[in-house]
Structure formats: C-alpha cells, structure tokens
Amino acid sequence: MTAFALSQPTVRLETPVASAVREGLAAHPRRLPSWLFYDADGSRLFDQITRLPEYYLTRTERDIFSAHADSIIAQAAGAQAAGQTGIKPARLRIAELGAGSADKTRLLLKAAAGRQGTLLYEPVDVSATALEAAHARIEREIPGVRVAPLVTDYTEGLYLSPAHPGERRMVLYIGSSIGNFEPHQAAQLLEGIRAALEPGDSLLLGVDLRKDERILLAAYDDAAGITARFNLNLLARLNRELAADFDLETFAHRAVWNTTESRIEMHLESLVAQSVQLSLLDLEIRFAAGERIHTENSYKYAPGQVESMLQKAAFTAESTWTDERNWFAVCLARVE
Numbered sequence: 465m466t467a468f469a470l471s472q473p474t475v476r477l478e479t480p481v482a483s484a485v486r487e488g489l490a491a492h493p494r495r496l497p498s499w500l501f502y503d504a505d506g507s508r509l510f511d512q513i514t515r516l517p518e519y520y521l522t523r524t525e526r527d528i529f530s531a532h533a534d535s536i537i538a539q540a541a542g543a544q545a546a547g548q549t550g551i552k553p554a555r556l557r558i559a560e561l562g563a564g565s566a567d568k569t570r571l572l573l574k575a576a577a578g579r580q581g582t583l584l585y586e587p588v589d590v591s592a593t594a595l596e597a598a599h600a601r602i603e604r605e606i607p608g609v610r611v612a613p614l615v616t617d618y619t620e621g622l623y624l625s626p627a628h629p630g631e632r633r634m635v636l637y638i639g640s641s642i643g644n645f646e647p648h649q650a651a652q653l654l655e656g657i658r659a660a661l662e663p664g665d666s667l668l669l670g671v672d673l674r675k676d677e678r679i680l681l682a683a684y685d686d687a688a689g690i691t692a693r694f695n696l697n698l699l700a701r702l703n704r705e706l707a708a709d710f711d712l713e714t715f716a717h718r719a720v721w722n723t724t725e726s727r728i729e730m731h732l733e734s735l736v737a738q739s740v741q742l743s744l745l746d747l748e749i750r751f752a753a754g755e756r757i758h759t760e761n762s763y764k765y766a767p768g769q770v771e772s773m774l775q776k777a778a779f780t781a782e783s784t785w786t787d788e789r790n791w792f793a794v795c796l797a798r799v800e
C-alpha cells in the first residue's frame with residue numbers, strides 16, 4: 465500500500481475581521497480599525513466609558529439636549545419658518561445612525577412625541593442586539609413612540625424609505641461618531657446621508673470641539689483604566705476570534721494628542737520585543753519593543769468647522785447649540 469502525505473488544505477479565512485486584521489497588521493506603522501472595538505465586551509466597556517468622570521462627551525451632549533430639545537425639534541419641524549410664512553410645520557419622523565442603546569436620544573424623542581402626539585423612530589445600527597434592547601425600552605418608556613429598527617451598515621450607503629406627505633425626516637448622527645472617521649470618509653458619509661434625504665429634511669450632527677490638551681488626554685486615558693481595557697479588549701478579541709496569542713500584559717494603552725491633525729489617537733504599545741501568532745490567519749507578527757498598533761482616531765473640530773463640512777456636503781447649516789464651556793456642538797442642517 466502506498467502512503468500519502470496529506471497536506472492540510474489551506475482555507476483562507478475571509479471574514480471582515482480577518483481581512484481587516486491581515487491588512488492592518490501587515491502595514492507599517494501597524495493599525496487596526498476602530499470598529500473592531502465593538503464586540504459584546506467592547507460595547508459594555510464603551511458604555512462604562514460614557515459614564516466616566518473624565519469622559520465629558522456624553523454628559524455634555526446630553527446637557528445640550530436637556531436644555532434645547534424643544535427648540536431643536538421645533539426647528540427641525542420648521543416651526544420658526546412656519547411662523548414667518550404661514551405654512552404649517554411638518555410632522556417629524558426621526559432616524560438615528562449608529563443608534564446603539566439610544567440613551568441620550570430619548571430627550572429628543574420625548575420632545576418630538578410631546579409636540580406631535582405620536583412619532584416613528586427608526587434606529588439604524590449594524591448590531592441587531594443593541595437595537596432590540598433599545599426598541600423595547602423606548603416603546604415602554606416614551607408614550608406615543610413607535611420604533612422601527614433598521615439593521616444595516618450605514619457607512620456602506622444609506623437607504624431610507626421616503627417620508628409620507630406632510631412629514632419631514634430628521635436624521636440624528638450624534639455622540640461625536642463622525643469624529644472616528646478620517647476627514648475624507650466623514651465627507652463621504654455626510655454626502656451619503658444627504659443623498660438619502662429630500663428637501664425640507666434635516667440632519668442633527670453632534671461633534672466634539674478642540675479644547676485644552678489635558679482635558680482631552682484625561683478623557684481617553686481615565687484614572688480607573690476603563691479606556692485602557694477598552695483598547696486592550698481589541699487584542700483579547702483577536703485571541704478569541706482568530707486564535708491569536710497576544711499576551712495582554714505585554715501591551716499598554718497609549719492616548720496621544722496630535723495637534724497637527726486635531727485628533728486624539730489611541731495606540732497599543734508592545735512593551736517588549738515579541739512574536740505573536742494568529743493561528744486562524746496562519747500569520748506571525750514580530751513586534752519590536754516600543755512598537756505601536758494605531759487603533760483609533762477621534763477628531764476634535766474647531767468652531768465653525770462642522771458647519772463648513774455640512775455646507776460642503778450640500779446641507780445648509782441652520783443652527784448650532786453648544787454648552788457653556790464650548791466643549792461640544794450640535795448642529796442642525798437642512799436639505800434645501
């Protein structure tokens with residue numbers, strides 16, 4: 465009988481995670497995309513970040529909504545213009561991109577439902593689980609709101625069914641989510657949103673503003689170490705999903721303020737020279753001591769910059785609301 469040496473068939477793992485990791489870890493400097501943060505553990509850690517004393521973003525945006533939800537909603541419905549022209553303000557129908565747990569949104573939903581009696585709310589997210597949890601809670605807690613979730617990756621293009629006659633769409637893109645995109649990607653995203661809307665519809669965009677470097681750095685490197693765990697969870701995720709052997713003790717979280725690019729950068733730094741195996745990718749990566757993996761950019765905008773980004777995407781920026789320290793801005797922009 466002849467003996468055959470059976471070679472292992474090489475099956476190349478072609479999931480989005482596998483492709484992103486293969487590409488990012490082969491690059492120099494090494495990088496991993498920030499969407500990889502949000503597995504179940506990462507989403508839980510992000511939720512904790514939003515409640516940290518140093519992470520002012522969520523709290524500040526919520527304060528802006530607490531103070532101005534009624535004016536924001538009235539303006540989106542066209543109530544101001546209606547006063548001047550005698551045309552009836554429209555009913556709103558609200559979609560939210562990257563809705564997640566939709567926590568701060570409730571202030572806006574309450575204001576809209578209070579104004580018009582009932583409201584259709586369409587949260588859009590890639591994660592069906594996040595949407596399900598928000599769905600049940602919002603319908604239970606805000607009378608008059610009906611939730612129609614849409615599971616889709618809006619960064620790949622947005623399709624929203626047209627609003628009914630007498631209705632205007634309002635799209636919420638809040639929480640400084642746009643800040644995690646490179647400027648050219650952010651511009652494309654805004655153009656994609658614009659293309660999904662009709663004249664009279666509006667976009668509410670929430671962005672983080674440039675401020676003292678120490679405040680920014682503390683927000684991304686908190687004393688309790690939650691942001692460090694959030695960043696390191698990315699390597700834990702590769703251990704779980706790609707049978708990698710990253711030793712988390714030998715990598716450290718780094719937050720850096722890049723003043724030229726006006727962004728906070730997050731990196732993971734290898735504290736020693738080491739090799740890491742990613743078995744399911746059939747890949748070995750050698751790290752020098754001090755070598756970093758760039759995991760996130762979080763852009764911080766100058767006053768007026770968000771309005772000009774919106775104008776470039778063919779929106780008309782109508783009103784901007786900020787907090788008293790000018791740390792965060794929420795801008796309402798209209799399709800003419």
Ligand code: AVI
Pocket residue numbers: 513521639640641643644683684691760761762
């Ligand atoms: C989701 N995004 C707006 C957060 C931010 O502030 O850029 C992600 C984050 N990264 C570290 N902390 C929070």
